[in-house]
Amino acid sequence: MIKEIFKNLAAGKNVISKADLPALSAEEEKKLIDLQKGIDRIFGKSLRIRQVDAGSCNACEWECTALTNPVYDIQRFGIDFVASPRHADLILVTGPVSRQMELALKKTYLATPEPRIVVACGDCTIDGGVYKGSYAVTNGVANVIPVDYYIPGCPPSPGDLLSGFLKLLVTITK
Amino acid sequence: MIEKVLDKAVKTREHLNELYIEISKEHLKKVCMYLYENKDALLRLIFASDEREIDGSFRVYYVFSIPGVDRFFIPLISLKGDDLSFPSITELIPSAHWYEREIQDMFGLVPEGHPDPRRLLLHEAFPAQSHPLRKDWGISDDDLKEWGEGLARKEKNEFMKVEGEGVYEIPVGPVHAGIIEPGHFRFSAIGETIFFLEPRLFYTHKGTEKHFEGMSFTEGVRLAERVSGTSSFSHSSAYCMAVERMAGIEIPEKAKAVRTLLLEMERLYNHIGDIGNMCAGTGLAVGYSRGAVIKERLMQLNDRITGSRYLRGINIVGGVTQDIFIYAEDILSILDLVTKEYKGLMKLLLGTVSHVERLENTGRLSKDIAMKMGVTGVAARASGSNDDIRKAHTHLLYDRLVFEAHSSARGDVFARMMVRAEEAECSISMIEALFESSYQGGLAEEVKEIPQHASALGYSESPRGSLFYWVMSDKNGRPLRVKLRSPSFCNWPAVPFAVHGNIVPDFPLCNKSFNLSYSGCDM
Numbered sequence: 001m002i003k004e005i006f007k008n009l010a011a012g013k014n015v016i017s018k019a020d021l022p023a024l025s026a027e028e029e030k031k032l033i034d035l036q037k038g039i040d041r042i043f044g045k046s047l048r049i050r051q052v053d054a055g056s057c058n059a060c061e062w063e064c065t066a067l068t069n070p071v072y073d074i075q076r077f078g079i080d081f082v083a084s085p086r087h088a089d090l091i092l093v094t095g096p097v098s099r100q101m102e103l104a105l106k107k108t109y110l111a112t113p114e115p116r117i118v119v120a121c122g123d124c125t126i127d128g129g130v131y132k133g134s135y136a137v138t139n140g141v142a143n144v145i146p147v148d149y150y151i152p153g154c155p156p157s158p159g160d161l162l163s164g165f166l167k168l169l170v171t172i173t174k
Numbered sequence: 175m176i177e178k179v180l181d182k183a184v185k186t187r188e189h190l191n192e193l194y195i196e197i198s199k200e201h202l203k204k205v206c207m208y209l210y211e212n213k214d215a216l217l218r219l220i221f222a223s224d225e226r227e228i229d230g231s232f233r234v235y236y237v238f239s240i241p242g243v244d245r246f247f248i249p250l251i252s253l254k255g256d257d258l259s260f261p262s263i264t265e266l267i268p269s270a271h272w273y274e275r276e277i278q279d280m281f282g283l284v285p286e287g288h289p290d291p292r293r294l295l296l297h298e299a300f301p302a303q304s305h306p307l308r309k310d311w312g313i314s315d316d317d318l319k320e321w322g323e324g325l326a327r328k329e330k331n332e333f334m335k336v337e338g339e340g341v342y343e344i345p346v347g348p349v350h351a352g353i354i355e356p357g358h359f360r361f362s363a364i365g366e367t368i369f370f371l372e373p374r375l376f377y378t379h380k381g382t383e384k385h386f387e388g389m390s391f392t393e394g395v396r397l398a399e400r401v402s403g404t405s406s407f408s409h410s411s412a413y414c415m416a417v418e419r420m421a422g423i424e425i426p427e428k429a430k431a432v433r434t435l436l437l438e439m440e441r442l443y444n445h446i447g448d449i450g451n452m453c454a455g456t457g458l459a460v461g462y463s464r465g466a467v468i469k470e471r472l473m474q475l476n477d478r479i480t481g482s483r484y485l486r487g488i489n490i491v492g493g494v495t496q497d498i499f500i501y502a503e504d505i506l507s508i509l510d511l512v513t514k515e516y517k518g519l520m521k522l523l524l525g526t527v528s529h530v531e532r533l534e535n536t537g538r539l540s541k542d543i544a545m546k547m548g549v550t551g552v553a554a555r556a557s558g559s560n561d562d563i564r565k566a567h568t569h570l571l572y573d574r575l576v577f578e579a580h581s582s583a584r585g586d587v588f589a590r591m592m593v594r595a596e597e598a599e600c601s602i603s604m605i606e607a608l609f610e611s612s613y614q615g616g617l618a619e620e621v622k623e624i625p626q627h628a629s630a631l632g633y634s635e636s637p638r639g640s641l642f643y644w645v646m647s648d649k650n651g652r653p654l655r656v657k658l659r660s661p662s663f664c665n666w667p668a669v670p671f672a673v674h675g676n677i678v679p680d681f682p683l684c685n686k687s688f689n690l691s692y693s694g695c696d697m
Contacts, residue, residue, distance in 0.1 A: 020515075022471045051353045055378040057693045059403025059484050064353045066473070069466035083351035098696075099299045100377045101356055104348045130400050133388065135306055135313055136381035155403065157483060 038169030055098030269548025402694030408636030416632025426615025429493035444637035455683030493618025537684035551639020660694035
């Protein structure tokens with residue numbers, strides 16, 4: 001086994017080099033660097049996010065997951081998604097908030113230590129989006145818990161999420 | 175071939191490959207059993223519809239298809255007046271289980287003799303006697319008082335109890351540790367071994383079917399795209415197909431080619447992403463990362479060719495909005511790269527003993543249970559079934575493409591990975607084959623007037639399995655009923671059978687190997 005590992009390391013196998021990754025645009029790279037500066041200053045080099053799906057179609061979740069892949073690799077800036085709301089600085093809510101998730105969302109919010117930031121991610125978190133008016137949704141996160149910031153998009157791409165976090169940092173410092 | 179069924183018919187109606195056979199309630203069990211046992215028919219879906227505006231009755235439809243026959247046999251019963259119960263067939267055909275409970279929740283029609291008549295879709299947040307899909311149901315002020323946080327828990331949910339020495343319960347969810355959808359799992363474990371699992375889903379229930387009724391058929395496409403994020407294109411294709419078949423529209427060859435192409439693109443990014451995700455279940459970080467890179471490459475390609483990473487905004491009723499074939503060069507060059515990277519990934523995974531050992535014999539689902547529970551898609555094919563809607567009910571351009579339904583008899587997590595791997599390769603070759611011909615016609619056919627009280631099925635093979643829509647128009651040509659049946663709705667009830675006897679830490683792995691959608695299932 002150890003032999004195998006050394007062999008692979010020597011051959012550079014299974015290692016993804018930067019050149020092998022789908023490229024990010026110069027603009028997106030710049031966003032990332034600005035983002036890091038903000039996080040370093042405001043959150044002491046670490047921003048912990050608890051993502052809560054409150055009835056999303058799952059596209060927003062996959063975009064959040066994409067942020068952690070080697071292409072965006074958001075962990076290198078000190079941002080990470082955490083398992084418990086008790087570890088989080090920020091709650092990222094997706095979905096129009098279905099009535100059956102309302103209680104769970106409130107409980108998650110209350111379990112997050114203050115000061116907590118609530119970011120609503122995706123068009124349907126704003127006013128229910130395409131689901132607006134359905135009997136089973138509450139037409140947006142703001143009807144359930146106070147929202148500090150919105151990131152629109154259906155779903156917002158990983159790049160949109162990054163710009164969203166960046167603008168949020170600007171808002172907070174002001 | 176089904177004379178015995180037709181003997182019992184009160185009325186029959188044929189529309190394209192759908193044969194509607196109206197029968198009386200008494201004959202229902204016999205007819206269903208005849209199709210199920212004598213003809214080995216698969217129960218595709220059961221749904222009800224409130225057709226009181228036509229003739230004062232509710233109808234329950236049972237859609238069967240017989241292997242090797244491109245035809246849907248749809249026995250249906252009418253319920254009128256005060257007697258709103260219908261015979262339950264769950265004890266004869268177990269896959270009817272959830273459908274009948276769903277009908278009970280949404281329409282208040284009672285499946286008589288159902289072994290588990292608890293509520294399914296609606297949780298405590300909804301007052302008793304809420305039947306949202308009835309046309310005369312609305313939200314009253316009293317209802318609103320009982321909803322949400324201050325709910326009067328009139329309909330307390332009771333989980334099934336496993337009792338005995340050393341049995342303990344582990345409740346998990348609805349908010350989970352990862353970036354995933356919400357659902358509650360109640361494990362009854364003995365030591366580390368899962369004895370019984372009861373999932374409680376439908377937290378993301380958004381009233382999608384009712385919401386369709388408030389839109390026009392053309393607007394509905396946007397909603398269909400947002401039923402389940404990673405199957406957006408399969409959903410919109412099946413929905414559009416249903417509406418087109420209902421309205422008698424034949425879409426141009428070019429539109430068919432674009433749809434076939436994008437359905438396979440969707441399958442490809444899902445399957446490769448799923449194979450990578452399974453590595454997260456075994457802690458193989460390098461496999462997970464490499465899978466995620468290939469998936470990201472495909473998502474960025476989706477974005478370049480359609481303007482949406484999830485292939486949204488392409489389908490419209492009557493055809494498609496864009497010609498994707500002009501991006502041949504981009505697509506083919508990325509596919510070359512992906513093929514290379516993907517083969518490397520598979521070589522890595524199959525050569526990693528610690529990974530393969532975790533997959534083998536884990537989460538085994540026998541063919542017998544898979545067939546009885548009506549499992550579909552990758553999960554069914556990994557348990558020895560060869561059912562694939564692309565073959566069974568050929569549509570779009572699938573009749574011109576050469577492909578096999580890949581299957582494996584093992585039924586474990588490893589089999590589900592390998593079926594995905596083979597299908598992904600097959601999708602690549604299908605996409606390449608699609609670029610070898612040219613296609614006639616425009617992008618979309620004009621949508622003429624939608625006929626009154628017409629109905630039709632639409633279907634597609636999504637990355638997770640067979641997907642059905644059934645639409646019916648009202649007297650003004652607007653939706654009277656839109657039924658959607660996602661593959662996850664069929665597969666969720668089978669997950670507890672697959673995890674029985676496995677250890678709790680293997681549950682995430684089993685779950686990832688099925689990769690079911692919560693939003694699609696919860697509707």
